[in-house]
Amino acid sequence: MKNRVIIITGGASGLGYATAEELASREANITLVDYNKEALDASKKQLEQKYPGVKLLTVVADVSDQQQVKNYVDETIKTFGRIDGLYNNAGIEGKQAPMVDYDVDVFKKVIDINILGVYYGMRYVIPIMQKQGYGRIVNVSSVGGIRGVINQTAYVASKHAVTGMTKNAAIEYGKDGILTNAIAPGAILTPMVETAFKEVNPDDPKAAEHEYASRNPTRALGKPVDVAKAVAFLISEENGYISGQTIAIDGGESRLYGNA
Ligand SMILES: NC(=O)c1ccc[n+]([C@@H]2O[C@H](COP(=O)([O-])OP(=O)(O)OC[C@H]3O[C@@H](n4cnc5c(N)ncnc54)[C@H](O)[C@@H]3O)[C@@H](O)[C@H]2O)c1
Secondary structure, eight states, X not given: OTTOEEEEXXXXXXXXXXXXXXXXXXXXXXXXEESOHHHHXXXXXXXXXXXXXXXXXXXXXXXXXXXXXXXXXXXXXXXXXXXXXXXXXXXXXXXXXXXXXXXXXXHHHHIIIIIIHHHHHHHHHHHHHHHHTOEEEEEEOOGGGTSOOTTBHHHHHHHHHHHHHHHHHHHHHGGGTEEEEEEEEOSBOSHHHHHHHHHHOTTOHHHHHHHHHHTSTTSSOBOHHHHHHHHHHHTSTTOOSOOSOEEEESTTGGGGGSXX
């Protein structure tokens, strides 16, 4: 991926950062975007230590703010001159609560970040990819984007929307050389998922983790690098004809519940 330019949102942690390492190992130029400046600075330091030759731009931005999204796109163009891939990864889980008790302000925040954040990213990056006649977009959905998940109404709504927008981007912009896919990770052990296990069982989060893993066909949780390698393929030229798909990365778990 030498000289390919990839934007990663939510790049300071978890699945975003793991993908940054994978892409740095393949010599891509990277824009890392996150709203957590401290974590972003730490990730930049770590990435530059591990991959001394990496060409890296960091931009502090909240993806739910349209102007800040435009800004990370503008900054990337100023620095690298093109955008080959957008990994639309920033997202939050919200709070766990039954549907009728769900805090409406939290619901709106989940929608702003998980839906509008992904939408704004595509809105500003696609015209650039159209001019280039080439682009790869990977949006981050979830198993919650293919089925219901108890107590996570807002998250499930938002991730189904990501799956839907992915289909639309694929059919509207395939003619411009832009392939758009989503990934649907199952439980991958990142800070976000650790927080979720703490909510499920505050006294013994490890027990919640083991319980969840025991229901997976592989009897294990996924690792961020498992996701990173799949994304690295989908966001590269190696992907020549896959578009409009939501690809589960879940050890086969979605096959336990039917027509995903
Ligand atoms: N970890 C999993 O098992 C799993 C499963 C399914 C889907 N996902 C999805 O993968 C994505 C990444 O999750 P993760 O597990 O790596 O989480 P994480 O919490 O470890 O990392 C998310 C990163 O996104 C950043 N972020 C959050 N909101 C932002 C905003 N408004 N603007 C900019 N940056 C923002 C955070 O600061 C953080 O660095 C999310 O969209 C999540 O829904 C994760």
